[in-house]
Amino acid sequence: MQSLNTPNVTRTTCPYCGVGCGVAANVTAAGAVITGDKFHPANFGRLCSKGAALAETLDHDGRLLYPLANGQRISWDEALDQVAHGFGRVIAEHGPDAVAFYVSGQLLTEDYYVANKLMKGFIGSANIDTNSRLCMSSAVAAHKRAFGADVVPVCYEDIETADLVVITGSNYAWAHPVLYQRLAAAKKARPDMWVVVIDPRRTPTCDIADLHLAIAPGSDAHLFNGLLNFIRREDALDLAYIEAHVEGFAAAFEAARAAGSIPKVAQVCGIPEAEVSEFFRLFARTERTVTIFSQGINQSSSGVDKGNAIINVHLATGRIGRPGMGPFSVTGQPNAMGGREVGGLANQLAAHLDFSDATGIELVARFWNAPRIAKAPGLKAVEMFQAIASGKIKAVWIMGTNPAVSMPDADRVRAALLDCELVVVSDCVRHTDTTACADILLPAGGWGEKDGTVTNSERCISRQRSLLPTAGEARPDWWIITQVAQRMGFAEAFPYTRQAQIFREHARLSGFENRGRRAFDIGALAELDDAQYDALQPVQWPVNAQAPGGTQRLLADGHFYTPSGKARMLAVVPRLPAVAADESFPLVLNTGRSRDQWHTMTRTGKVPRLNTHEAEPYVQIHASDAHIHRLQHGGLARLTSRNGVMLVRVQVSEDQRPGSVFVTMHWNDAYARSARVDALAAPVTDPISGQPESKHTPVRVESYRPAWEGFVLSRTRLDFTEASYCACTKGAGYWRHELAGDDLPEDWRVWAQTALQDSGASARSTPKVGNLLSSQLDAELTPPVGAQQLRCYRSADWLEYRDASMGRYRAASLRHGRLEAVFFMAADQRLPERAWLGSLFGKECLESGDVAGLLAARPPIGSADAGRNVCACFNVGEKTILNAIQAQALDSVEAVGACLKAGTGCGSCIPEIRRVLDRR
Numbered sequence: 001m002q003s004l005n006t007p008n009v010t011r012t013t014c015p016y017c018g019v020g021c022g023v024a025a026n027v028t029a030a031g032a033v034i035t036g037d038k039f040h041p042a043n044f045g046r047l048c049s050k051g052a053a054l055a056e057t058l059d060h061d062g063r064l065l066y067p068l069a070n071g072q073r074i075s076w077d078e079a080l081d082q083v084a085h086g087f088g089r090v091i092a093e094h095g096p097d098a099v100a101f102y103v104s105g106q107l108l109t110e111d112y113y114v115a116n117k118l119m120k121g122f123i124g125s126a127n128i129d130t131n132s133r134l135c136m137s138s139a140v141a142a143h144k145r146a147f148g149a150d151v152v153p154v155c156y157e158d159i160e161t162a163d164l165v166v167i168t169g170s171n172y173a174w175a176h177p178v179l180y181q182r183l184a185a186a187k188k189a190r191p192d193m194w195v196v197v198i199d200p201r202r203t204p205t206c207d208i209a210d211l212h213l214a215i216a217p218g219s220d221a222h223l224f225n226g227l228l229n230f231i232r233r234e235d236a237l238d239l240a241y242i243e244a245h246v247e248g249f250a251a252a253f254e255a256a257r258a259a260g261s262i263p264k265v266a267q268v269c270g271i272p273e274a275e276v277s278e279f280f281r282l283f284a285r286t287e288r289t290v291t292i293f294s295q296g297i298n299q300s301s302s303g304v305d306k307g308n309a310i311i312n313v314h315l316a317t318g319r320i321g322r323p324g325m326g327p328f329s330v331t332g333q334p335n336a337m338g339g340r341e342v343g344g345l346a347n348q349l350a351a352h353l354d355f356s357d358a359t360g361i362e363l364v365a366r367f368w369n370a371p372r373i374a375k376a377p378g379l380k381a382v383e384m385f386q387a388i389a390s391g392k393i394k395a396v397w398i399m400g401t402n403p404a405v406s407m408p409d410a411d412r413v414r415a416a417l418l419d420c421e422l423v424v425v426s427d428c429v430r431h432t433d434t435t436a437c438a439d440i441l442l443p444a445g446g447w448g449e450k451d452g453t454v455t456n457s458e459r460c461i462s463r464q465r466s467l468l469p470t471a472g473e474a475r476p477d478w479w480i481i482t483q484v485a486q487r488m489g490f491a492e493a494f495p496y497t498r499q500a501q502i503f504r505e506h507a508r509l510s511g512f513e514n515r516g517r518r519a520f521d522i523g524a525l526a527e528l529d530d531a532q533y534d535a536l537q538p539v540q541w542p543v544n545a546q547a548p549g550g551t552q553r554l555l556a557d558g559h560f561y562t563p564s565g566k567a568r569m570l571a572v573v574p575r576l577p578a579v580a581a582d583e584s585f586p587l588v589l590n591t592g593r594s595r596d597q598w599h600t601m602t603r604t605g606k607v608p609r610l611n612t613h614e615a616e617p618y619v620q621i622h623a624s625d626a627h628i629h630r631l632q633h634g635g636l637a638r639l640t641s642r643n644g645v646m647l648v649r650v651q652v653s654e655d656q657r658p659g660s661v662f663v664t665m666h667w668n669d670a671y672a673r674s675a676r677v678d679a680l681a682a683p684v685t686d687p688i689s690g691q692p693e694s695k696h697t698p699v700r701v702e703s704y705r706p707a708w709e710g711f712v713l714s715r716t717r718l719d720f721t722e723a724s725y726c727a728c729t730k731g732a733g734y735w736r737h738e739l740a741g742d743d744l745p746e747d748w749r750v751w752a753q754t755a756l757q758d759s760g761a762s763a764r765s766t767p768k769v770g771n772l773l774s775s776q777l778d779a780e781l782t783p784p785v786g787a788q789q790l791r792c793y794r795s796a797d798w799l800e801y802r803d804a805s806m807g808r809y810r811a812a813s814l815r816h817g818r819l820e821a822v823f824f825m826a827a828d829q830r831l832p833e834r835a836w837l838g839s840l841f842g843k844e845c846l847e848s849g850d851v852a853g854l855l856a857a858r859p860p861i862g863s864a865d866a867g868r869n870v871c872a873c874f875n876v877g878e879k880t881i882l883n884a885i886q887a888q889a890l891d892s893v894e895a896v897g898a899c900l901k902a903g904t905g906c907g908s909c910i911p912e913i914r915r916v917l918d919r920r
């Protein structure tokens with residue numbers, strides 16, 4: 001492996017998705033410049049929109065900078081003592097199972113290892129679970145059932161060399177963008193390659209699909225059982241492979257027989273027979289096939305079975321362990337895989353050992369010299385929060401996750417935390433929905449400050465290296481946990497002063513009495529000295545005496561980690577989602593990700609160019625359902641489930657399957673009012689993995705008609721407590737507030753000026769209202785009305801017009817010619833575009849043309865509203881793209897790129913550019 005021999009460049013790993021891209025960071029006095037690491041095997045220099053914007057997340061705005069107890073600043077000494085004593089007291093009074101840790105796939109392996117060791121080895125409870133429960137736990141269980149161990153056999157290169165790539169339950173283009181780019185490039189180079197997408201909705205991933213199966217939600221196991229049955233009937237089995245390496249096949253075939261033939265599969269899955277037939281024939285005849293699966297499979301009350309239904313077809317065809325083929329569960333978080341290595345889930349122990357056999361428990365106890373090692377699995381996330389609600393768990397420590405937003409039944413989760421005796425939260429951010437529930441807040445070092453290792457989807461261990469000093473008094477998570485462990489009396493077992501020490505211990509445990517029995521073995525890294533650890537190059541595990549340079553692909557020798565050494569095919573009996581839609585809740589709520597936000601927005605929400613892609617929470621719904629439920633595109637809707645409610649914007653889209661609607665998981669109280677989708681999600685879980693069914697909640701969608709709607713752009717963030725709907729995003733130099741309310745204020749001017757004054761933004765000057773300004777009205781937006789109803793005012797720092805008959809109010813606040821805020825309110829929905837108005841905040845002094853157009857929101861001749869941001873790399877809006885396509889007769893993504901640069905950076909927006917081209 002070559003290295004970038006530039007002294008100023010730090011090579012590190014992106015903190016977002018499980019692709020695990022290498023990042024090269026050049027930090028100078030002027031700031032950090034982030035580029036893709038050309039030498040990293042995950043991305044070879046590419047980055048997606050989120051990775052490319054990392055430098056813009058590094059400021060200390062909004063950071064948690066010192067420890068707090070009940071909102072008061074305290075010293076680290078006090079904070080650590082309070083946590084240790086608080087946990088110690090509960091354990092002494094109620095036993096170790098009365099405490100819990102809820103951790104995250106975003107912790108580094110070193111942090112994760114120490115947290116797990118403290119809870120399972122020394123506190124003596126297995127009540128440590130992780131947000132990976134909501135993410136990977138079904139795939140983990142499926143792997144263990146089929147392979148005897150949690151192993152991902154494939155590597156990224158297999159995606160490029162396959163002849164058929166099946167993508168099911170994954171919006172690859174947005175959730176694993178760089179891998180998607182690699183796939184798209186491979187398909188372009190080899191057009192014979194086939195891509196099949198299986199997803200109830202048409203997603204941007206379908207941009208490169210030859211075939212899209214928009215199956216009925218939750219019907220994947222029927223489809224894959226049908227496929228298994230088809231393969232058997234068509235004699236496409238690899239009998240020699242099955243004979244030598246597989247057990248359980250007879251029962252699996254028998255169970256699959258019930259799926260019936262193609263017409264029946266088509267009927268259950270709700271798609272045309274021809275599509276099923278095409279997919280089955282393609283699969284049967286294509287040896288080099290990779291099946292990628294993600295949350296559309298895992299987040300289900302039968303997620304484990306679905307995973308096994310997919311693995312079954314690969315085992316039955318012997319398509320595993322060889323180049324260009326295999327089942328591929330992609331990991332979501334940057335260190336989801338590392339968390340599995342250390343045993344972060346409540347039902348795992350450490351180093352791929354679990355509680356199922358006493359020798360494994362004894363081995364870990366001996367290695368750790370742990371007096372009180374837990375002997376049985378702890379509570380899984382949903383059960384854990386229910387135990388907090390019931391008072392069984394009295395102290396919880398949450399690290400690197402935001403469960404008040406991301407857990408199903410989130411209102412109950414929040415209430416449980418508010419009622420819990422002791423809630424400790426380690427986070428980098430001061431104000432999140434979860435930190436709002438904390439008694440003690442511990443400031444954790446963030447990306448760019450932390451140092452350690454992460455493991456990506458293809459088992460590749462990479463270093464995250466620090467580039468910057470840690471913000472304020474923040475400390476790395478491993479340090480915080482170590483300090484608490486020492487104060488709880490476990491100093492001997494927690495002597496760590498640097499992360500390399502922890503990594504060596506973790507590596508040693510993986511090799512300890514392993515002798516090839518456990519897949520996870522990085523014993524060869526146990527002797528790295530500090531300098532070698534610092535210089536560690538990306539390497540795929542296992543890394544041991546047999547494979548000192550790492551292992552690209554697993555299961556190649558047909559040996560599995562089961563007692564017999566054979567893989568297991570499982571008899572899968574498909575089950576539909578646990579709770580079906582009914583008359584009261586007739587639509588199915590599907591949830592997931594959007595392109596430019598990361599989960600609960602704590603970091604991506606800081607970046608203006610990532611916020612303009614989707615500035616509001618929305619529900620996507622098919623036109624036929626919108627018609628039935630009387631919803632209008634662009635209007636507001638109230639979504640109600642048995643568990644909660646939310647307010648969102650309506651987006652009518654042919655991409656949706658009738659009967660289901662889609663909402664992203666990102667919005668939360670830190671950025672919006674009443675937009676946490678998990679308040680609606682029911683805490684229904686898979687019986688084996690405990691993973692929640694986050695993709696399937698029956699809901700009702702009703703039109704919500706407020707008395708008024710509007711938006712405010714202002715230099716400071718304003719608080720509109722009386723608005724019923726509010727979505728707030730950070731723009732370049734301003735905050736954008738999208739608003740609606742049930743009560744019309746008596747006087748809009750008082751309302752607007754109070755909002756400004758409350759924020760302190762204009763406390764220095766109360767605008768005086770002066771001259772009539774009738775010449776600057778917008779003809780388009782202002783139909784002819786009686787002059788007495790249309791009133792316009794202007795003073796040096798306040799422009800305003802109101803049209804009582806139309807229920808409209810518009811105002812702008814200026815200071816020495818610089819724009820401070822604009823207010824646009826309307827009783828109807830007729831509001832102007834925001835992009836041009838937003839751009840005025842970049843000016844130190846408005847020009848007269850700007851002022852003239854301000855209240856009309858009409859750009860002066862020569863500049864135009866850019867619309868929603870499509871290309872985050874070059875900030876190119878949807879309208880700009882559409883205008884260029886029309887004006888210059890552009891007819892391809894390449895032509896748009898040549899003209900506007902859009903799509904020529906990270907490439908994440910190419911599917912959207914193609915959609916704009918389609919509309920031409």
Ligand SMILES: Nc1nc2c(c(=O)[nH]1)N[C@H]1C(S)=C(S)[C@@H](COP(=O)(O)OP(=O)(O)OC[C@H]3O[C@@H](n4cnc5c(=O)[nH]c(N)nc54)[C@H](O)[C@@H]3O)O[C@H]1N2
Nearest residue numbers: 017169170171175217218294295296332333592593598599
């Ligand atoms: N931009 C961005 N990228 C991310 C993240 C992020 O927050 N933002 N988060 C990361 C994390 S932690 C994860 S886990 C991954 C998740 O990555 P993905 O799993 O790809 O993302 P999701 O959008 O959650 O869901 C994937 C798709 O499942 C579909 N689906 C729903 N129900 C069904 C079904 O019954 N069958 C099938 N076949 N499909 C169904 C949904 O329509 C959706 O398009 O993304 C990672 N990458």
Ligand SMILES: Nc1nc2c(c(=O)[nH]1)N[C@H]1C(S)=C(S)[C@@H](COP(=O)(O)OP(=O)(O)OC[C@H]3O[C@@H](n4cnc5c(=O)[nH]c(N)nc54)[C@H](O)[C@@H]3O)O[C@H]1N2
Nearest residue numbers: 134135400401402406426427428444591599600602665694
């Ligand atoms: N409805 C629905 N719900 C879902 C999903 C879905 O698809 N639909 N997906 C689920 C999945 S797959 C996942 S992975 C979860 C994700 O959900 P969460 O884990 O709750 O989301 P994040 O916003 O990533 O939360 C990470 C928190 O850790 C903080 N943080 C960042 N870096 C560090 C660090 O180094 N140390 C510490 N201590 N804190 C740090 C961040 O500021 C943030 O507050 O959501 C799940 N919930």
Ligand code: SF4
Nearest residue numbers: 014016017021048051
């Ligand atoms: S694909 Fe994007 S978010 Fe994922 S690791 Fe790479 S740069 Fe980061």
Ligand SMILES: [Mo]
Nearest residue numbers: 134135332333
């Ligand atoms: Mo995830």
